[in-house]
Amino acid sequence: MNPHRRSPLVVVSTALVYFFLYMPIVVLFLFAFNSSKTNILFEGFITQVGPTEIVSGNVIQSPCGPFHWFCELAKNVEVRNATRNTLTIALISTLTSTIIGTFAAIALQRYKFKLRTFSEVSLYIPIVIPEIVMGIGILVLFSQLFTLLNSALSLIGDSQLTLGLTTVIVSHIAFSVPFVALVVRARLHGFDQSIEEAAMDLGANELVTFWRVTLPTIMPGVLSGALLAFTLSLDDFVITFFTTGPGASTLPIYVYGLLRRIVTPQVNALSAVWILIIFVAVFLTQRLQSRQAY
Amino acid sequence: MSEFSVELRDVVKKFPTPEGGEVFAVNHVTMQIKNGEFFSMLGPSGCGKTTSLRTIAGFEWPTSGEIYIEGEPMGHRPPYLRPVNTVFQSYALFPHMSVAENVAFGLEMEKTPKQEIKRRVGEALEMVKLTGMERRNPTQLSGGQRQRVALARSLVKRPKVLLLDEPLGALDLKLRKEMQLELKALQQEVGITFVYVTHDQEEALTMSDRIAVMDGGVVLQVGKPVEIYERPNCRFVADFIGETNFLDGEVRAIDGDRVTVYIPRLKDELVGTKASPVRIGEQVVVSLRPEKTRIIENKAKMGNCFSGKVLNIAYIGSDTRVFVDLGGVSLKVWEQNKISTLDPEAYYERGEQVWVVVMPENALVLHLG
Numbered sequence A: 001m002n003p004h005r006r007s008p009l010v011v012v013s014t015a016l017v018y019f020f021l022y023m024p025i026v027v028l029f030l031f032a033f034n035s036s037k038t039n040i041l042f043e044g045f046i047t048q049v050g051p052t053e054i055v056s057g058n059v060i061q062s063p064c065g066p067f068h069w070f071c072e073l074a075k076n077v078e079v080r081n082a083t084r085n086t087l088t089i090a091l092i093s094t095l096t097s098t099i100i101g102t103f104a105a106i107a108l109q110r111y112k113f114k115l116r117t118f119s120e121v122s123l124y125i126p127i128v129i130p131e132i133v134m135g136i137g138i139l140v141l142f143s144q145l146f147t148l149l150n151s152a153l154s155l156i157g158d159s160q161l162t163l164g165l166t167t168v169i170v171s172h173i174a175f176s177v178p179f180v181a182l183v184v185r186a187r188l189h190g191f192d193q194s195i196e197e198a199a200m201d202l203g204a205n206e207l208v209t210f211w212r213v214t215l216p217t218i219m220p221g222v223l224s225g226a227l228l229a230f231t232l233s234l235d236d237f238v239i240t241f242f243t244t245g246p247g248a249s250t251l252p253i254y255v256y257g258l259l260r261r262i263v264t265p266q267v268n269a270l271s272a273v274w275i276l277i278i279f280v281a282v283f284l285t286q287r288l289q290s291r292q293a294y
Numbered sequence B: 001m002s003e004f005s006v007e008l009r010d011v012v013k014k015f016p017t018p019e020g021g022e023v024f025a026v027n028h029v030t031m032q033i034k035n036g037e038f039f040s041m042l043g044p045s046g047c048g049k050t051t052s053l054r055t056i057a058g059f060e061w062p063t064s065g066e067i068y069i070e071g072e073p074m075g076h077r078p079p080y081l082r083p084v085n086t087v088f089q090s091y092a093l094f095p096h097m098s099v100a101e102n103v104a105f106g107l108e109m110e111k112t113p114k115q116e117i118k119r120r121v122g123e124a125l126e127m128v129k130l131t132g133m134e135r136r137n138p139t140q141l142s143g144g145q146r147q148r149v150a151l152a153r154s155l156v157k158r159p160k161v162l163l164l165d166e167p168l169g170a171l172d173l174k175l176r177k178e179m180q181l182e183l184k185a186l187q188q189e190v191g192i193t194f195v196y197v198t199h200d201q202e203e204a205l206t207m208s209d210r211i212a213v214m215d216g217g218v219v220l221q222v223g224k225p226v227e228i229y230e231r232p233n234c235r236f237v238a239d240f241i242g243e244t245n246f247l248d249g250e251v252r253a254i255d256g257d258r259v260t261v262y263i264p265r266l267k268d269e270l271v272g273t274k275a276s277p278v279r280i281g282e283q284v285v286v287s288l289r290p291e292k293t294r295i296i297e298n299k300a301k302m303g304n305c306f307s308g309k310v311l312n313i314a315y316i317g318s319d320t321r322v323f324v325d326l327g328g329v330s331l332k333v334w335e336q337n338k339i340s341t342l343d344p345e346a347y348y349e350r351g352e353q354v355w356v357v358v359m360p361e362n363a364l365v366l367h368l369g
């Protein structure tokens, strides 16, 4: 008997896992091309290209052809704003949390100090705390803080501190830092500190040593951490929901709003684009992590 | 300019232990290393060799005492401002740089012009016989080649002093012997002071101009290889360098260098040479090197002749190692096989009655400790 023969059980269960994982996505993609406006039944593709023509709730002709809903999406100002917000938040929070997380990981790796174990555990705990608890916690913190500051500085009207883009960014940084630290820490594990000593020995001061030796060595870890933070921020609904304010809607928040009203294929088109972006990000993360660096 | 390349004056380095105590890694060490010297620090694991070296390099600061390099006190000067370079045991090559980039790193830090960097890197690689490997990554090199890159990387900076921490520790025996010779030749060629850390006594004896034998953070003896081997100043040094036999005894008489020691085990007196000052009545130990002790078949009419029984024999080709029971002590005697013969009579037999003789100049009388 061939010991490497695949057991049919394994094949079937693997197939099932993939089926349940990817079927919803396939359906979602399919409905992004639906000619029906109601998004309940698949009525076929939009086949004709030309001025928009709607017959009994079905789009039968569009300037974009099958990509009708994607074009609609692009024209949607709210979507554009939400996209801009989402990307702004993701970029700023990724950059900041990567820097903070990297230094936190280095500090934890390098220095023995009192409360080190405590600091380490408390850094990672947010990863396991339910997001909704974090969200409510952050919301309470912000509202208390703002009430206090607003009255202390006697701010009124527009100058009052309120929830908005900034609060979302701050909370995204807060939940991304532990993930970055975790990934960088893994990379630092087994980091040979004598190469830093060698650099100093050869005439590099602390700063140059960090730039020329430490950072390049842990770069794959830092990049993976950054991409993780980026995808987490793009995705986040719960915490954003609690910390966002007027005009600071992100894509997940916007989609949620749409769903409560009516599900048009625009949502599917949006989700499709989004899934593609995240696929690319995850793929890059994997590439960087698996690249056998030194 | 100072006569000494490196000088340690009463250097102490304490580390806190997890139990809340303190460990003296280096305990009041004073050493003077001359210009252009190949100086070794030798001692068992944990005796403070690495710590001493790291205080010279500037990775650690002495708890007290001072380190002088080229006559200048180093104080709390960081490693990058000291005119010394280190070759690490683990080589510590930069994994993300090629061989040439590794070697160029130190020169870039000095802001050496590009053209000159290129030339000097080429020269350094040529010196360690690595020409043609410039573009390789350290992972694509063998242990011996990595070792050479580490050496080139330090030497290219033309330091006043090169510190080497067990640089051959990770190599196999054959390569190690080769590299020992190469290193020594290289040191003579460039004329840089080498401070070399090793726990391999043979390595230290082969390569060094002078050796400092350390134990427990303390320097026990500093001297030329021949002095360390032939005139160890204490029991530890005699034991650590080469092989030896010890007989405990008490000083009975002193006549210049000659010391008469009563050995209770032998119920007899032994005349030896003093290697350090001793007093009459002092408890001492006599060190007999196995290769300087002789076995004879009949009692000789001379002093220092003791009766014994052959316990064991090991034939190892060039030598025969004989273990003789001498009043309850197993004494090692190395007999050179000077005649080629298959005749079993020519060799000693187990249980044979023999006499062990030792010349007074070959019996060293040492302090305990």
Ligand SMILES: Nc1ncnc2c1ncn2[C@@H]1O[C@H](COP(=O)(O)OP(=O)(O)OP(=O)(O)O)[C@@H](O)[C@H]1O
Binding pocket: B015, B016, B017, B023, B024, B025, B043, B044, B045, B046, B047, B048, B049, B050, B051, B052, B199
């Ligand atoms: N950073 C440190 N913290 C605490 N103790 C240390 C530290 N570095 C060294 N020691 C202790 O100091 C003593 C001397 O250590 P050192 O590394 O100098 O020994 P060594 O002679 O180089 O030994 P080896 O031959 O094993 O390398 C040891 O007892 C060691 O445990």
Ligand SMILES: [Mg+2]
Binding pocket: B049, B050, B051
């Ligand atoms: Mg050591």
